[in-house]
Amino acid sequence: MKTDPKQLVAALKKYASLATLIKGSPDPDAMACSFALKCVCDTLGIKNGIFAEKNISLPQNRALVDKLDIPIKIPFPADLSKFDAYMIFDYQQARIPDISEKLPCAVHIDHHDASAEDVSCDMRIVDSSAGSASTIVALLLKELDLEIGRQAMTRMCTALLYGIETDTDGYSHARKPDYEAIDYISKYSDTSLVKKISSIPLSKKTVSLLWTAMENITLYKDWLITGIGFIDESNRDSMPIIADFLTKREDVALVVVFAAVEKSRGAGLALDASFRTKNPGLDLDSIIKGITETGGARKFKGALQIDLDFFTACPDRDALWKIISATMTEALKKRRDGIYISGIKGYYRRLRNRIFWILKKGH
Numbered sequence: 001m002k003t004d005p006k007q008l009v010a011a012l013k014k015y016a017s018l019a020t021l022i023k024g025s026p027d028p029d030a031m032a033c034s035f036a037l038k039c040v041c042d043t044l045g046i047k048n049g050i051f052a053e054k055n056i057s058l059p060q061n062r063a064l065v066d067k068l069d070i071p072i073k074i075p076f077p078a079d080l081s082k083f084d085a086y087m088i089f090d091y092q093q094a095r096i097p098d099i100s101e102k103l104p105c106a107v108h109i110d111h112h113d114a115s116a117e118d119v120s121c122d123m124r125i126v127d128s129s130a131g132s133a134s135t136i137v138a139l140l141l142k143e144l145d146l147e148i149g150r151q152a153m154t155r156m157c158t159a160l161l162y163g164i165e166t167d168t169d170g171y172s173h174a175r176k177p178d179y180e181a182i183d184y185i186s187k188y189s190d191t192s193l194v195k196k197i198s199s200i201p202l203s204k205k206t207v208s209l210l211w212t213a214m215e216n217i218t219l220y221k222d223w224l225i226t227g228i229g230f231i232d233e234s235n236r237d238s239m240p241i242i243a244d245f246l247t248k249r250e251d252v253a254l255v256v257v258f259a260a261v262e263k264s265r266g267a268g269l270a271l272d273a274s275f276r277t278k279n280p281g282l283d284l285d286s287i288i289k290g291i292t293e294t295g296g297a298r299k300f301k302g303a304l305q306i307d308l309d310f311f312t313a314c315p316d317r318d319a320l321w322k323i324i325s326a327t328m329t330e331a332l333k334k335r336r337d338g339i340y341i342s343g344i345k346g347y348y349r350r351l352r353n354r355i356f357w358i359l360k361k362g363h
């Protein structure tokens with residue numbers, strides 16, 4: 001995603017006073033973007049205010065405003081003459097009847113498909129590869145790297161995280177830019193607060209590992225393979241969570257997530273992998289057993305663990321990870337190449353077992 005933070009700052013600084021206008025009843029995505037830009041304007045010393053057209057309807061949206069103390073005035077002011085320009089977020093067009101004729105639009109950020117005809121803006125980012133407008137704003141903030149006070153930063157990032165969560169249906173439709181945004185804002189956000197407002201299923205650590213997983217994806221035929229590097233034993237649970245996540249989102253036959261899992265104080269090392277499939281016909285167990293006997297699977301899910309204790313003595317962790325990752329990826333590719341054989345073998349084995357079972361019952 002292309003964002004130009006300098007262009008944003010230039011668009012804002014062109015005006016002494018800005019009104020953020022939220023169309024309709026404010027939802028978390030629109031509110032989060034408005035609030036984030038308020039924090040940016042405050043930091044840059046630009047007067048600004050947030051206005052919504054209609055009342056906040058959902059109780060969880062009300063809770064967001066109350067808990068984060070987001071200053072929103074309802075409805076739009078009758079007289080906008082004290083403002084020099086307006087901003088609009090999370091709406092497919094910047095044009096607002098009766099207002100666009102009088103006030104210029106400084107900033108328009110959205111993630112819906114762009115409407116064909118619209119008013120001109122000093123800065124416009126409309127990118128449907130983002131799961132939310134909050135995603136785009138968060139990525140702009142990441143590049144801007146402004147000196148925003150710690151407290152405001154926490155409130156702002158918490159709002160943005162909730163905006164992303166809401167628009168991606170609890171991250172189930174989240175895509176690469178969303179994970180990059182989450183990785184950045186989750187450092188500052190108050191996830192316990194987001195939990196209180198909704199229920200966020202992922203810990204900060206899992207979200208950050210999820211981002212690593214997204215970055216390292218290898219697609220081989222219809223398999224998705226990704227390594228997340230060295231992780232502490234206490235974070236091992238993140239692996240199956242990430243595998244579940246990728247399985248839900250990606251249209252692939254198999255998802256494999258692997259990591260070098262370290263026991264505390266260098267007490268041990270293992271290659272761990274989580275396998276997930278949506279295909280009940282895929283013989284996951286024989287795929288895993290073809291790599292190592294120290295693993296196995298039931299329908300839909302499996303795991304393997306290979307002892308690497310000896311390599312705790314390795315002085316070069318980067319080199320060690322490269323070898324682990326390349327070896328695991330290659331082993332999986334070989335299994336995928338042999339899938340017709342293993343698949344058929346699995347099928348015959350099941351058929352044979354079934355025949356045995358029928359014969360046994362018959363006697």
Ligand SMILES: [Mn+2]
Nearest residue numbers: 029090133167
């Ligand atoms: Mn949205």
